[in-house]
Amino acid sequence: MVRVRVHPTDGSIAQSFIERLLMFDVTLCLEKDDAERVQQQHDVVLQAGIATVVASDESDLVFEFFSEENTITVNQSCSIRLHDVLPSGPNRGMANPGLELIWTNIGETIEQSGSHYWVAESDVVDALVRIALHQPVLPERMDIAGRRQWTTQQTHHELGMLYKRTQAGSTGQFTASHLDQPSSPNIAVVPIDSVDRTTRPSLGPLHEVLVECDGHGWQPTSPLRTAMMVYIAGKLND
Numbered sequence: 001m002v003r004v005r006v007h008p009t010d011g012s013i014a015q016s017f018i019e020r021l022l023m024f025d026v027t028l029c030l031e032k033d034d035a036e037r038v039q040q041q042h043d044v045v046l047q048a049g050i051a052t053v054v055a056s057d058e059s060d061l062v063f064e065f066f067s068e069e070n071t072i073t074v075n076q077s078c079s080i081r082l083h084d085v086l087p088s089g090p091n092r093g094m095a096n097p098g099l100e101l102i103w104t105n106i107g108e109t110i111e112q113s114g115s116h117y118w119v120a121e122s123d124v125v126d127a128l129v130r131i132a133l134h135q136p137v138l139p140e141r142m143d144i145a146g147r148r149q150w151t152t153q154q155t156h157h158e159l160g161m162l163y164k165r166t167q168a169g170s171t172g173q174f175t176a177s178h179l180d181q182p183s184s185p186n187i188a189v190v191p192i193d194s195v196d197r198t199t200r201p202s203l204g205p206l207h208e209v210l211v212e213c214d215g216h217g218w219q220p221t222s223p224l225r226t227a228m229m230v231y232i233a234g235k236l237n238d
Contacts, residue, residue, distance in 0.1 A: 004132050005029040005059035009038070012089030012234065013072075014065045016125045022051045024133060029056040061132055066093025074131070078138035083145035083201055084116045085124055086224075086231040090238060102156050103235060106163050110156045115199040118155070119146035120227035123220040127210060134213035142209060143201035146220055162228050166236070 004026055006014055018038060021028055022045050030038060032055040039046065039053050046053065064073040070093070072080040084096065098114055124144055131138070150158075207218040 001025050001027055002061065002132065002135065003027040003029055003056075003059040005057065005062040007031065007034075007062070007064055008092075009034045009065075011065055011091030011094070012087050013085070013091055013094070013121055013124060014063075016088065016121060017063070017128050020125055020129045021132065022046065022049060022053075024129070025050045026132070027051070027059075028053045029059040031055065061135065063128065063132070066091060068093075070094050070096075072128070074138055077140065079141045080128075081141065081143045081201065082124065083143060084118045085121055085144075086118055086227040087121050087234060088230045089234040098152065099155075102152065102159060105156065106160055110152065112152050114152040116150045116152065116155055117145040117148065117200050118150055118224055118227065119144060119220055120222035120224070121230070122222045122227070126221075127206065127218065130210055130213045136209050136212040138209060139205045142206045143203065144206055145201055145203065146224070147203070147218075148224070149200065150224075158225070159228055159232070162225065163232055166229070166232055 002025075004021060006018055006021075006028065007030070009015065009018060009030065018028065019042070022042055028035075028038070028051060030053065035053050035055040042053075045051075062073075062075050064076075067073065068079070070082045072082065074080065082094065084099070085094070086099075087094065098112075098116060101112060102110065123146075127144060203218055211217045
């Protein structure tokens with residue numbers, strides 16, 4: 001049974017990571033107050049499952065969240081840098097000015113240009129869980145980002161459409177335009193080994209580590225439209 005320490009535990013990514021780990025044969029090592037809170041919140045899962053939660057600083061792996069901006073550190077030796085994550089809630093130490101700019105102008109026009117490689121929080125957490133369970137050899141640095149290139153304009157349009165639909169759902173004031181199913185933007189996948197490094201970080205180290213874990217590599221599976229809806233829900237509930 002692998003022992004995994006998570007600190008701190010207050011951000012949406014850390015919380016999602018903990019919830020996923022509780023589904024496996026893992027001993028989760030937390031600070032005393034965090035351990036008591038997780039034990040209370042997930043009492044049913046812990047009683048029915050195979051994971052355990054203890055107050056301890058003795059572990060095989062330590063995941064430290066965002067002591068450095070946008071970075072998760074594993075065992076103080078591997079820095080996992082996050083790019084263009086669509087979070088489900090706030091995370092102290094994680095920043096994305098481009099996403100915040102789009103959100104603050106969600107109901108208006110936007111003139112800015114740029115490229116983004118959006119990735120769902122759930123796909124980030126999936127990669128972290130695979131690393132925790134399989135304990136592969138880690139490089140000094142890995143980057144996590146999506147594989148599809150979105151422009152700022154495409155992102156603003158898609159988020160704006162989903163936001164309007166969400167607002168209509170909360171009031172019940174639907175129109176025909178809200179009920180239409182618009183096609184997703186034509187977003188091409190950029191190969192893992194692409195030589196174009198002008199905008200997207202290298203995903204090769206991450207892919208190789210995940211191949212070592214279970215043979216599947218970096219293959220994000222969450223639909224971006226779903227991830228955007230989760231992001232919108234988090235912002236509205238913040």
